[in-house]
Amino acid sequence: MKLFQREQYSLFGGILDWMLTPLLLLWPVSLALTWLVAQGLANQPYDRALEYDVRVLARQVQQGQLQFSLAQALSHNLRASAADSVFYQVLDPQGRLAAGESALPRPPWTDAERRNGEVQLYDAELRGVDLRLAALWVPLPEPGQPLALVQVAEARDQRSALAGEIIRGVMLPQFVVLPLAVMLVWMALARGITPLHRLEERIRARKPDDLSPLNFEDVPLEVAPLVNAVDDLLCRLNESLATQKRFLADAAHQLKTPLAGLRMQADLAQREGTSTQELKRSLQQIGRASMRASHTVNQLLALARVEGTGAAMAKQRCDLAQLVIDVVRDSVPRALDKHVDLGYDGAEPGAPGVWMEGNPTLLTELVRNLVDNAINYTPSTPEQPGVVTVRLLADTFERMLLLEVEDTGPGVPEAERALVFQPFYRALGTQADGSGLGLPIVQEIARQHGAQVSLDAARPQQLPPGARFSVRFSALRALPALAALP
DSSP, X not given: OOSSOOXXXXXXXXXXXXXXXXXXXXXXXXXXXXXHHHHHHHHHHHHHHHHHHHHHHHHHHHHSOTTTHHHHHHHTTXXXXXXXXXXXXXXXXXXXEEEEOTTOOOOOOOHHHHTTOOOEEEEEEETTEEEEEEEEEEOOSSTTOOOEEEEEEEETHHXXXXXXXXXXXXXXXXXXXXXXXXXXXXXXXXXXXXXXXXXXXXXXXXXXXXXXXXOXXXXXXXXHHHHHHHHHHHHHXXXXXXXXXXXXXXXXXXXHHHHHHHHHHHHHHTSTTOOHHHHHHHHHHHHHHHHHHHHHHHHHHHHHHHHHHGGGOOOEEEEHHXXXXXXXXHHHHHHHHTTEEEEEEEOOTTOTTOEEEEOHHHHHHHHHHHHHHHHHTSOOOSSSOEEEEEEEEEETTTTEEEEEEEEOSOOOOGGGTTGGGSTTOOXXXXXXXXXXXXXXXXXXXXHHTTOEEEEEOSSXXXXXXXXXXXXXXXXXXXXXXXXOOO
């Protein structure tokens, strides 16, 4: 039950509902209980008066004769007409009326209960009037005589009137106290949520670019977890914005170089007296710069797409061996142009243990970036061709897939191995073209697939040491595999 209907949930209204609804529901229950208690309180003095009157009559019966002196004695103490609120009756041992009201009912008790000498109280009705009766079986002075019955009855009107007065005396103050209680509850709640209003004002007063933690020490204890959660969100948002700003600055810097080259070569081509050979050379440089800019833009879009995939990434059952072989096959022409010996070694498509849950498009992008990176950074000549080996190993017992891309290039110094996974970072001393985004894309795709990427030297004891990129995936449950990790 809600006292106040609102389109939007209100903390103040919700607390008020939970406090006032039980109060208003219990109020009728309190009325009913008070009525029952009032009835009991009103009956007690009247029942004691009835018991006293019936005992007075009983003593008269024991001291006199039933037919005359007893009726005369009773008439001095009780009213005997039907219009009176008190009635009496005296029956002789034979059940004949000796005095009083003849229409009073007989008490519904057994002989054993008649002989205990206690006053019995019960309710009955006489000519449409509700009565409360007190009955007592009295022994006569002559030994061996049966018991005579003495009854005194009283209308319940006076009892009801007294109970009503008690109810009014108790409930009327509640009609004053209940609105006062509602008002006090309202004021207490309004005062209790005042710190929330102050917190709202302080937050609204902050500048739009102020993402520093709130750090409000005077907030209520119940609100402190919320403030801490907001502080944590602000910290993460600040870090995200800083990363985006740094990313945009780096992207602008990376795009500025090929665009400046394009402009310079265009200016050179437009000079007067430019020969055909110089013009061709300028066009070649323009082509290379445009390809570099296009590659950088494509990598930026790929990184943004990968980072934006998140939890909505669609996954399916994938044959990782087939995906890797397809990428290697597509990269062969480019490797041949650079005189690089590109090969694949490892599990065959469809073999046990090569299946995993993932996104085929992103997994293909991961493998392609690792292969392109190895081809780019592996020096190679027709006389001394570089070697790039792609390897996929399956361990069905550990349910793991290990993807390795190994080259014979200069490798990455140990101090720089953590830096190469940062956007736009490129190792010094290399002449290879690149945007510095391939490895960050690899790391992000691996993270979304619950995989780990590591980098170490392929041949630590040789020069050049080469580089080996390893990615460990979780495989689906399968039959024992033919290939296993060494």
